[in-house]
Amino acid sequence: MSEKKNWPLWEIFIRSKNGLNHKHVGSLHAADAKMAIENARDVYTRRMEGVSIWVVESEHITASSPNQSESLFDPANDKVYRHPTFYNLPDEVKHM
Amino acid sequence: MTAPTDYAHLEDQFQARIDAEEKIEPKDWMPDKYRKTLIRQISQHAHSEIVGMLPEGNWVTRAPSLRRKVALLAKVQDEAGHGLYLYGAAETLGAERDDLLDELHSGNAKYSSIFNYPTLSWADIGAIGWLVDGAAIMNQVPLCRCSYGPYARAMVRVCKEESFHQRQGYEIMLTLARGTEAQKKMAQDALNRWWWPSLMMFGPNDAESKHTAQSMAWKIKRFTNDELRQRFVDITAPQAEFLGLTIPDEHLKYNEETGHYDFGPINWDEFWQVVSGEGPCNRQRLKARRRAHEEGQWVRDAALAHAEKRRQRQAAKNNQKVA
Numbered sequence: 001m002s003e004k005k006n007w008p009l010w011e012i013f014i015r016s017k018n019g020l021n022h023k024h025v026g027s028l029h030a031a032d033a034k035m036a037i038e039n040a041r042d043v044y045t046r047r048m049e050g051v052s053i054w055v056v057e058s059e060h061i062t063a064s065s066p067n068q069s070e071s072l073f074d075p076a077n078d079k080v081y082r083h084p085t086f087y088n089l090p091d092e093v094k095h096m
Numbered sequence: 097m098t099a100p101t102d103y104a105h106l107e108d109q110f111q112a113r114i115d116a117e118e119k120i121e122p123k124d125w126m127p128d129k130y131r132k133t134l135i136r137q138i139s140q141h142a143h144s145e146i147v148g149m150l151p152e153g154n155w156v157t158r159a160p161s162l163r164r165k166v167a168l169l170a171k172v173q174d175e176a177g178h179g180l181y182l183y184g185a186a187e188t189l190g191a192e193r194d195d196l197l198d199e200l201h202s203g204n205a206k207y208s209s210i211f212n213y214p215t216l217s218w219a220d221i222g223a224i225g226w227l228v229d230g231a232a233i234m235n236q237v238p239l240c241r242c243s244y245g246p247y248a249r250a251m252v253r254v255c256k257e258e259s260f261h262q263r264q265g266y267e268i269m270l271t272l273a274r275g276t277e278a279q280k281k282m283a284q285d286a287l288n289r290w291w292w293p294s295l296m297m298f299g300p301n302d303a304e305s306k307h308t309a310q311s312m313a314w315k316i317k318r319f320t321n322d323e324l325r326q327r328f329v330d331i332t333a334p335q336a337e338f339l340g341l342t343i344p345d346e347h348l349k350y351n352e353e354t355g356h357y358d359f360g361p362i363n364w365d366e367f368w369q370v371v372s373g374e375g376p377c378n379r380q381r382l383k384a385r386r387r388a389h390e391e392g393q394w395v396r397d398a399a400l401a402h403a404e405k406r407r408q409r410q411a412a413k414n415n416q417k418v419a
Contacts, residue, residue, distance in 0.1 A: 005400060006194060009187065026250070027184045029193060031396075032403035043177050046170075047257070066124050 008057055010036040012044055015052035022054050030055075114315050119245040122188040130314055133307065134244055135189050137316065139196045142182035143207035145175045146200075147381050151215040152224060160218060167264045168221060174257050181250040188246045201386045203373060208232075210293045212375030219272055219279075219286035225265015227287075227294040227332065233258050234328045235298065238318035247316075266335065273339040280340075287336065288344045295359075296367045298325040304364075329357045 007029040013022035025044050030036035036055035044050065064072060080086045089096060107127050113120070120126055149172050156172065159165035183193055199205035210228055215221065236258065239251040272283035299305055299321040311317035319327075333350070336343050347360030369375065 005397075007396065007400060026181055026246075027187065028180060031399035032406065035399065035403075042173075043180050046173065046177065063123065066121075 007031050007035075008059070010040075010055045011058050011061060012036070012040045013054040013056070014040070014044055014050035016049055017051055022052065025049075027058060033057075111313070114243050114313075117315075118243075119248065120243050121245045129310075131189050133311065133314070133316065134247065135186055135191045137311075138182055138186040138189075138247055139191065139199070140206050140208075142179045142186060142196070143200045143205055144211065145179035145182060147207045147211045147385060148228075149175045150381055150384055151211055151213070151377075152221060154215050155218060155221050158218070159221075164221075164268070171225070171261050171264065174261065178250075178254045178257070181253055182247075185244075185246040185250045197389060201382065201389060203382060206371065208297060209367065209370040209375060210297050212370050212377045212381060213289070213293055214377050216289075217282050217286060219269070219282040220290065222265050222268030222272060222283065223286035223290040225261050225263075226269050226335070227265075227290050228297070229258055229261040229265060230332060231294045231297045231328055233262060234324050234331075238324075241315075241318060243315040269339055269341075273341060283339070284341050287341050291344050292363065292366075293370075295325055295329070295362055296364075296370075298322070298328065300364070300367070326356055329359050333357050 008031075009027050010030055010033075011027050012025050014025050015022045028036065028039050028043055030039050033055055037053050040053050040055060045053070076082075106125055110120075110125065110127060110130070120130075152168060152172050152175075156165065156168055159168050183196060186196060187193060196205070200207070215224070233255065236251050236255050240248055240255055242248045242251065269283050269286075272279040274280075302308060302320045302322045305321055308317065308320055312320070329348075333343060333348065345360045347358060349358050350356075351358045370378070373379075
């Protein structure tokens with residue numbers, strides 16, 4: 001052992017209370033998933049910040065690249081007709 | 097390799113984003129120097145949290161009551177947590193945890209020089225919470241708006257947790273200051289020893305600070321060392337007065353004209369001496385860190401071996417099912 005083999009990195013997601021999404025809070029090192037959850041409890045929920053924890057080994061996350069931003073997100077820019085304010089209705093029309 | 101003109105162009109674009117108060121995230125393009133500066137600053141900050149556990153750990157077993165003991169334990173545990181948030185933020189920039197620790201253990205990396213002073217009495221725990229955490233908060237609150245997203249987010253968590261640290265420290269000082277003559281004397285002695293090192297925590301004067309200008313331009317830093325130091329003195333002087341204790345500075349005086357407290361010259365020779373490794377406890381602190389790391393090696397190895405064994409067993413089981 002010990003030729004600098006290290007615990008892998010895990011990304012931590014916490015649900016702060018039921019009814020809300022799990023949200024990324026940071027990362028930590030752990031030997032396996034069980035330890036990642038235990039460590040996440042100690043590092044990220046010392047003050048009742050969570051009711052549920054997800055852990056994912058960082059290497060399993062595929063992220064979009066900032067270079068792709070234009071091709072991914074720009075097409076939404078010119079589609080104002082996807083928003084309710086695009087449509088003009090007279091004030092007399094209620095509840096819409 | 098990026099051609100020099102392209103690089104200059106990218107740098108301009110980067111600076112424009114910073115000027116527009118956009119946050120920089122890990123995968124965004126950034127100048128090498130921005131990355132290096134952040135790795136240096138964030139890892140030093142992380143080291144400070146970790147080494148900062150040592151002077152206080154000294155008093156965990158000797159806290160005067162259970163109430164004080166659980167508070168101190170929680171504070172020290174928070175500092176471990178803060179170190180971990182910060183190492184995590186440094187790792188988003190491509191730094192390896194092991195390399196960062198090696199830098200600390202070899203004495204190449206710096207950490208806040210204040211932790212190289214000894215904690216001689218219980219009152220020191222009060223003074224550390226009040227002054228050292230107070231100074232740290234003064235530094236850290238503007239870092240919540242730092243241009244690098246992961247660092248800023250880590251600082252938001254740290255600042256939220258740290259205000260309890262300062263309050264518990266001040267409460268200790270208040271109890272001692274209202275106690276017996278001997279207790280009051282102990283509190284005054286702690287203030288005498290921790291005051292000047294706390295002012296040094298803000299770093300060299302602006303004229304001497306080689307990183308300040310660039311860090312301000314990159315919005316890593318929002319205020320200069322001297323601005324933050326002045327703010328700390330302005331806030332802390334009345335707090336000392338409330339305790340009935342005397343700040344050990346004959347020049348300290350409220351200046352009606354400026355609306356700030358004037359204060360005496362800082363002994364920068366002492367500061368540089370401690371930074372360069374010659375403070376009262378530098379060797380002791382590093383020795384304790386190295387020892388903890390070395391003695392924990394077998395635990396880290398064993399946990400990894402155990403995880404590997406379980407993985408193999410699970411794989412074998414899955415294969416059997418398929419067969």
